[in-house]
Amino acid sequence: MQNNDSGSPLLDGLVQAAAGDRQFVTALARGLEVLRCFSTQTRLLSNGELAARTGLAKSTVSRLTHTLVQLGYLKADEASGRYRVTPAVLALGHAALANVTVREIARPLMQDLAEYAQALVSLATRERLNMIYLENCRPRSLVTLKVSTGMQLPLATTSIGRAFLCALPVAERDFLLEQIRRRDPQGWPLLAEGVAQAEEQYRAHGYCTSLGDWNRETHAVAVPLFCPDYDLLALSVSGPAYALTRERIDKDLGPRLVYLARSIEAAAGQS
Structure with missing residues (x-):
């Protein structure tokens, strides 16, 4: 909500x-x-x-x-x-989640990556000018970011929001960015710069990052995910900045996340 x-x-x-x-x-x-x-x-x-x-x-x-x-x-x-x-509202939410069948396909693959990266792996979609978590997988041996299904994050400052924006048709992306500009005109120049950098990253590598933009102590990388039962979702890996360095993201976790997204898309298409 x-x-x-x-x-x-x-x-x-x-x-x-x-x-x-x-x-x-x-x-x-x-x-x-x-x-x-x-x-x-x-x-x-x-x-x-x-x-x-x-x-x-x-x-x-x-x-x-x-x-x-x-x-x-x-x-x-x-x-x-x-x-x-x-809980009556919760019942409605679970009914909605049940319709996102890709969660069942993605969950074990996300958990494997969470264990490897020792970081949080999340699946989300857009809710107005926010992203809302549909699934989160944490490494069993490590306490990571305190997030839960249903939690919302801003579109423009998070990697998962930026990945979603990057995969949208231009007209839809421009419309959402205009709404964000109107909501926060003073902060817009910095937000616009972050989104522009994310678009460059996405074109070059297939993923985009947020390195302390949403939370100073948190780094994250994300990719869009196209699925039959839910047109557009996004996947992210996030964790402490000291563990998810820019170098580790570029050399390892970013490419792995792109591969994971393509694997989930292929499995969802076959199912």
């Missing part, structure tokens, strides 16, 4: 989606936008906080949260009075 801490209000998007469409149910869209505000990073939210994130009136949000509580998708936290999502 979307974490809108740094995003613009979503009401304009709802209005645009509904314009001229008699079949569009605005109340349903608003309820879903409320649910999207919760994430693994943002677990408790009040009506006021939800209103700020969605751009909806607080009175509207109050009615939506009341309805979602009655349906069993939200529950009020007794200590703070804020809302949290319930």
Whole structure:
């Protein structure tokens, strides 16, 4: 689910989606936008906080949260009075993951690479202006980055987001980059430079990196992955900067990750 801490209000998007469409149910869209505000990073939210994130009136949000509580998708936290999502939402998420059959093919291959690299190997797809993890494999003998399925990362500063952007059609990539520019105009020059460097890397090597751009102490390399049941995904290897040096990525892990992606694509196509 979307974490809108740094995003613009979503009401304009709802209005645009509904314009001229008699079949569009605005109340349903608003309820879903409320649910999207919760994430693994943002677990408790009040009506006021939800209103700020969605751009909806607080009175509207109050009615939506009341309805979602009655349906069993939200529950009020007794200590703070804020809302949290319930396992009913988790059931919807697992139903969605079940449709990504490539996870079953990729998981053992990802685990092998995680053990070899002693790093985290992840599979993700795009969720608006973020990437959302669909699968994570960790080496059994090492505690790595604390991430979980459903966690979201920004598109422009992570290797997995950059790999996804690099594989998109130009028009779609430009549209997303324009949305990122509007969201963070002050930080845009640095973001644009990182994306441009990633595009050069991708053209030259088939992978792209993020060396401390998202997290100063984290290095990562990623490649896009094209699959029959999910048009575009991305694979990454990430870990401490001291372990995943630029030299190790260029000489070893980057090429291995490209080979892994092609192997998964071939297996998914055959299945």
